[in-house]
Amino acid sequence: MKRILAFVDDIYEDLELWYPKLRLEEEGFHVTVVGPEADTIYRGKHGYPCKSEAAFSEIRSSDYAALLIPGGFAPDRLRRDPVVLQIVREFDAAKKPVAFICHAGWVLISAGLLKGRRATSTVGIKDDMQNAGAIWSDEPLVVDGNLISSRTPRDLPVFAKAFAGAIKARP
Numbered sequence: 111m112k113r114i115l116a117f118v119d120d121i122y123e124d125l126e127l128w129y130p131k132l133r134l135e136e137e138g139f140h141v142t143v144v145g146p147e148a149d150t151i152y153r154g155k156h157g158y159p160c161k162s163e164a165a166f167s168e169i170r171s172s173d174y175a176a177l178l179i180p181g182g183f184a185p186d187r188l189r190r191d192p193v194v195l196q197i198v199r200e201f202d203a204a205k206k207p208v209a210f211i212c213h214a215g216w217v218l219i220s221a222g223l224l225k226g227r228r229a230t231s232t233v234g235i236k237d238d239m240q241n242a243g244a245i246w247s248d249e250p251l252v253v254d255g256n257l258i259s260s261r262t263p264r265d266l267p268v269f270a271k272a273f274a275g276a277i278k279a280r281p
Contacts (some may be wrong), residue, residue: 111140112175118145123182124154125263126211130178133270144169155182166193171200176277181212189220207276209258211269215239228254230261
């Protein structure tokens with residue numbers, strides 16, 4: 111069974127974590143939710159709780175097949191954590207799928223991974239994405255190699271389907 115890593119922190123976008131998480135579990139993948147601290151309840155933007163199973167510092171990217179970074183305002187916190195940024199860089203270096211949506215592009219900006227790469231996000235961080243060197247596109251889904259991005263919760267059906275497909279396609 112392939113293991114998928116999903117980031118969480120306070121004020122995450124509820125649907126952008128739970129929709130792909132449940133979709134991936136339906137496909138038979140195990141999704142491990144990690145946050146700044148293990149066994150901690152984090153509240154979504156709309157109040158939905160999510161308990162972390164581990165802390166970022168306890169994670170080895172080599173144990174996981176793919177990474178999910180939901181949006182909301184959590185990415186503004188996540189991007190400040192050097193351990194988070196290292197994990198993201200390791201997934202990208204290994205060409206493992208990295209799925210990010212809405213404001214989650216901030217994490218990839220801070221990890222220095224978007225220069226010359228195609229991506230999308232909420233229009234609210236379009237300038238940030240472009241200033242980081244991303245080739246930004248206003249599309250429901252943008253796939254550039256191992257990077258899978260979408261704009262907002264309305265894009266979740268194509269986002270989750272593409273992410274699950276990318277995971278299945280990897281040995």
